[in-house]
Amino acid sequence: MLGRHGQVADLRNGAVKVEGYALDFIDIKRMPDAYRAMARSQPYDICEMAPTSYLMAVADGAPITALPLPMTRRFRHAGLQRPLSSDLNEPKDLEGKRVGVRAYSVTAAVWTRGILADEYGLDPDSITWFTEEDENVESFVPPSNVQRVPSGKTLAGMLRDGELDAAFAGLAGAGDDAGELVEVVADAKARERDWYRRTAIYPLHGVIVVRNDVLEKHPTLALALFNAFTNAKENYLERVRTGSAAEAEDKRYLALAELVGDPLPYGLEENAQSFAALARYAYRQKLIPVLPSLETVVYDPRTDAIAQRRRA
Structure with missing residues (x-):
């Protein structure tokens, strides 16, 4: 379950493959409904999910793991x-x-x-x-x-x-x-x-989460997903830079790049400040009972941090 974002277009149209795996996309009218379903019953192997809902679901025992692949970015003084x-x-x-x-x-x-x-x-x-x-x-x-x-x-x-x-x-x-x-x-x-x-906080929205049983069954999946999402994103940003992607969202990311550099950074280290700030806000606002360390709730497959993530 994945929103129709520009940076995942090449995953959806097959131009970028997930090495060793085939993705079967499921469309839903409202992405918030997918977030709710994933928080409650985990019907999808892989799903985009609101990061606050993810933190709350994990605190409630949901068997899912987030990869550091934020799907959208937007500053939040406005709104x-x-x-x-x-x-x-x-x-x-x-x-x-x-x-x-x-x-x-x-x-x-x-x-x-x-x-x-x-x-x-x-x-x-x-x-x-x-x-x-x-x-x-x-x-x-x-x-x-x-x-x-x-x-x-x-x-x-x-x-x-x-x-x-x-x-x-x-x-x-x-x-x-x-x-x-x-x-x-x-x-x-x-x-x-x-x-x-x-x-250095760049608010993130929508992260890719995977069911823990799927990660256990397919130990190479997380890195394959990370690499494929990264390749699709780089293709998208090249289209943005050259003007061949010119929707309002594309132009917004082009403008953001002047401030933040990469407007869609992937990776735990690259997003540590933002993940930490959101977790801190969720804890302050009584959405989660304990402030977690990032390594226990976000898995960067480029590292061996998965050892810290596994539950008994």
Whole structure:
């Protein structure tokens, strides 16, 4: 199960092969549904998965392992929006307010809450969070400041009617139905660039996970996947650089490359700062009970770290 990202196009069309293996792609209408299924019952051998859901599922005992192959990257100062007419002037003004998000553990929200806490002193626990979808990990009980949207209501409708002070763009389904919206962090783009230069944290979304029994049965699979994904990505980035890939997402990665270099870095060392930050935010936000070491939750097949990952 894999999203239709530009960097995996050559895997999907067969231009890049996984040495020794054949991939059988399964399409699903909404990738979040695949994340939820993988967290709960692991129906796929290999699956793209929201990294926060992965951390939570592993903490809950799910027999899966992530490879350091982030599928998408996006800075997260932007994406939390408020009505233009509201009196919110800065992120800390959200304290004591009501904010909508599709689900409390959505990775985009985990990143934004963590960033706003670190950079603006926001206390996310002081906010009442309203959600409208189930959490991916079924056993997870959200904190007491998280409420479900009342029956018959939607996040977009609550935002439009003034029952919410802010909501996550897209995730909340806000759009035109809620009137004109603006970013809570007004100068998000400049703030993101400054934050990256200071922290080297480049927020990741979507990682490739493999069932542990599949890894045990096929010990060469992880490295074969890593190499194939890397080759497909390099082909994609060459198309981006030469202008033959010119969709909005392609142009976004081309612009990001000016700041970060490789806009889609693979590997544990290459992503250590970002993996560590997300794990830290997930722990602070009570999504996982223990802060894990990276080597116990992410396996880079170019090393022998698998010995640290195996469960009894």
